[in-house]
Amino acid sequence: xxxxxxxxxxxxxxxxxxxxxxxxxxxxxxxxxxxxxxxxxxxxxxxxxxxxxxxxxxxxxxxxxxxxxxxxxxxxxxxxxxxxxxxxxxxxxxxxxxxxxxxxxxxxxxxxxxxxxxxxxxxxxxxxxxxxxxxxxxxxxxxxxxxxxxxxxxxxxxxxxxxxxxxxxxxxxxxxxxxxxxxxxxxxxxxxxxxxxxxxxxxxxxxxxxxxxxxxxxxxxxxxxxxxxxxxxxxxxxxxxxxxxxxxxxxxxxxxxxxxxxxxxxxxxxxxxxxxxxxxxxxxxxxxxxxxxxxxxxxxxxxxxxxxxxxxxxxxxxxxxxxxxxxxxxxxxxxxxxxxxxxxxxxxxxxxxxxxxxxxxxxxxxxxxxxxxxxxxxxxxxxxxxxxxxxxxxxxxxxxxxxxxxxxxxxxxxxxxxxxxxxxxxxxxxxxxxxxxxxxxxxxxxxxxxxxxxxxxxxxxxxxxxxxxxxxxxxxxxxxxxxxxxxxx
Numbered sequence: 235x236x237x238x239x240x241x242x243x244x245x246x247x248x249x250x251x252x253x254x255x256x257x258x259x260x261x262x263x264x265x266x267x268x269x270x271x272x273x274x275x276x277x278x279x280x281x282x283x284x285x286x287x288x289x290x291x292x293x294x295x296x297x298x299x300x301x302x303x304x305x306x307x308x309x310x311x312x313x314x315x316x317x318x319x320x321x322x323x324x325x326x327x328x329x330x331x332x333x334x335x336x337x338x339x340x341x342x343x344x345x346x347x348x349x350x351x352x353x354x355x356x357x358x359x360x361x362x363x364x365x366x367x368x369x370x371x372x373x374x375x376x377x378x379x380x381x382x383x384x385x386x387x388x389x390x391x392x393x394x395x396x397x398x399x400x401x402x403x404x405x406x407x408x409x410x411x412x413x414x415x416x417x418x419x420x421x422x423x424x425x426x427x428x429x430x431x432x433x434x435x436x437x438x439x440x441x442x443x444x445x446x447x448x449x450x451x452x453x454x455x456x457x458x459x460x461x462x463x464x465x466x467x468x469x470x471x472x473x474x475x476x477x478x479x480x481x482x483x484x485x486x487x488x489x490x491x492x493x494x495x496x497x498x499x500x501x502x503x504x505x506x507x508x509x510x511x512x513x514x515x516x517x518x519x520x521x522x523x524x525x526x527x528x529x530x531x532x533x534x535x536x537x538x539x540x541x542x543x544x545x546x547x548x549x550x551x552x553x554x555x556x557x558x559x560x561x562x563x564x565x566x567x568x569x570x571x572x573x574x575x576x577x578x579x580x581x582x583x584x585x586x587x588x589x590x591x592x593x594x595x596x597x598x599x600x601x602x603x604x605x606x607x608x609x610x611x612x613x614x615x616x617x618x619x620x621x622x623x624x625x626x627x628x629x630x631x632x633x634x635x636x637x638x639x640x641x642x643x644x645x646x647x648x649x650x651x652x653x654x655x656x657x658x659x660x661x662x663x664x665x666x667x668x669x670x671x672x673x674x675x676x677x678x679x680x681x682x683x684x685x686x687x688x689x690x691x692x693x694x695x696x697x698x699x700x701x702x703x704x705x706x707x708x709x710x711x712x713x714x715x716x717x718x719x720x721x722x723x
Contacts, residue, residue, distance in 0.1 A: 271573050275554050275581065281421040283550030285412070288428040290546055292435050292460055294539075296453040299443045303450065310390030311450050312535070313383070317374060318395060320508075320515055322367040322402050328507030329360055330409030332500040334556045335642040336715065337417040342564025343712045346480035351717060353414045353482075354489025355496045360406035367402055371395045390450065397454035404461035411468040417557055420477055427467045435460040488717040495715055505648040506635065513655040513684065514538060517677045520667065530674045533613050536604045537621055537678070541628065544589055548629035551581055552636025559640030563708035568701035575637045575696055579630075586629035593622035613674070620678045627685040634692035641704050642711060643695075650691045659684015 293315060300311045333356050340348040375392025379385065415424055438459050442452025472478045521527070521534040555578035562571035593600075597618035601611030638647040663680025666672045672679060 267570075267573060268577065271558070271570070271577055272581075275551075275558060275574065275577060278419060278421060278554035278557055279551045279581070281425040282416065282553045283547050285421075285424050285428045286546040286550045286553075287543075288425075288432045290543065291432055292457055294543075295432075295435055295439055296457055299439045300450050300453050303443070306386065306390060307450050310387045311394045311453065313378070313387065314374060314391040314394040314398065316515060316518070317377075317391070318371060318398055318402075320512060321370055322364075323405060324508050324511040325363065325367070325504050326360055326402070326406045326409050328504030329363065329500045330356060330406070330413055331503040331507065331639050331644070332356065332496060333410060333413035334417060334553070334636075334639045335499055335503075335560055335644070335711075336496070337414055338557055338560025338640060339564030339642070339708045339712050340716075341417050341481070342561035343566075343709065345564075345712055345716055347483055348712070348716055349414060349418065349481040350483055351486065351488045352496070352715070353410050354485060355491075355493055356410045356413075356500070357407055358490060359493055359496055359500060360410065361403065364402045364406055368399045371399050371402070394450050394454050397451045398457065400455070401458035401461050404458065404465045407465050408461055408468070411465065411472065414472070414481070415468070415478075416553060417560065418477070418481060419557065419561075420475075423468075423471050423475070427464060427471065430467065431460050431464040434463055491717075492715060499642060499644060502644040502648040503639065506638075506644050506651055509648065509651040509655060510688075513660055513681065514541075516660060517663065517681060520663065520677060521674055524667070524673060529609060529613060532605065532607070532610045533617060533674050534677070536601065536610070536614055537617060537674075539604070540593075540600070541621065541625060544593070544625045545628055545632060547585055547589060548582060548632035551578060551585065551629075552633045552639075554578070555633055555636035556640040559637050560642075560708075563641065563701075563705050564712055566705050566709060568705040571640075571705065572699070572701040575640075575699070578633050578637065579693070579696070582630050582633035586626040589629065590622040590626045593625060594619055617675055617678065620675055620682070624678055624682045624685060627682060627689050631685055631689040631692055634689065634696055637696050638692065641699070642708065646695060647692070650688055650695070654688035654691065655681075655684040658687050 297308070297311065297315065301308050333352055336352040337349045340346075340352065372395070373392075374395035375388050378388035378391055383391075412424060415421070435456060438456040439453055442448045442456050443450075446452065448455070472482050518531065518534050518538065521530040524530040555574060558574040558578075559571045562568075562574060597615045598611075600618065601614040605611065635647060638644065659681050661680075662683040663677045666676030666680050667674075668676075670676065
């Protein structure tokens, strides 16, 4: 007869084995880590998206005021703004991205005093870069005349560019301050200061453009005034805030050394931004070569403005990802950095789907925000589904680019952007537009090919990253650029 099992022994046997307990604990811990990381990224990303929108609004507000001055003023200032973006503002924005690596990793490594040193180096380099940019802007009229533009538009664009020169210097300094605070997770003051600046900008535009009748000159000058106000507000905060006591110890000689090390990361960081930015500007130039250039350029201008506006969202998420990844790598936490990179991909897909869906739903009315021309509105409505796909791919690559900056892999990012846009994107746009005659839609379809390849390559690079190796590189970078705190003077 089979031996019966003792009921007492059965009760004493554990319901969950030690092995199973370990798995449950790990799953529970992993779930808590994911939720915690998600909260951190959302807390960072939300205000950074707002800051990005508010900064972008300065140029939009100026153009809106200029729009009341007439068609000539609007067209010339738009051309000058585009030229300034290509030759100056994009360079400053990209170069400042190097601080996301240097300051973010130094903060993670608790080398707090080095954040101020890195910011000083960046300020010095960017200020020196502003000099040739200012000289170039002073020759805008001659450049446009050489490109066979209308003489009157060229003259007005040259005037606007000359009055825009005072804005490039504070813009460069502002990029350094923003990254200095962002990498320390000090976001609320950024949002408040930028909000105050936007309100001041509206008042200064109204005063200079309409009240004192300075015209487009007043709109350009108001941008410089607003940037300088923003710089001084943030400088005051950095100097007196207790949150920056460890990271800002005053100006020092160390901030004038190792500038070449900053350039080694700053130049590819600038190329990452500029190569992408310039490719979209080429679309406007090519739209002017189509059979109905007035309609095509109007559609392309509105589309690019819409795309730039929407891109503020993934740019804010990308900045949050850069901060989290750089902080964790500097702290020697490769797995936390990996989790941050993986989560931000999920967030990018979600926000991309939501924004693209909204773009499709409002396609029939969106054009009325810019023009009353029914032909332009209908054409834009037909383009919006394609533009929605472009915005989705832009959102993915924008967030992944933030991860690249956090790791300090801007050189790889520059190569990716070069190949994606200039070997694939623009050639496809030319073929689809001028060979297969897709018109303006072909320009966007071509650039989508480039942004899709860019997003795919950045995704592969991110998923295949050896995070232990990146953490080691981050520590080496921090130590190589460090100056002992007691030697700062």
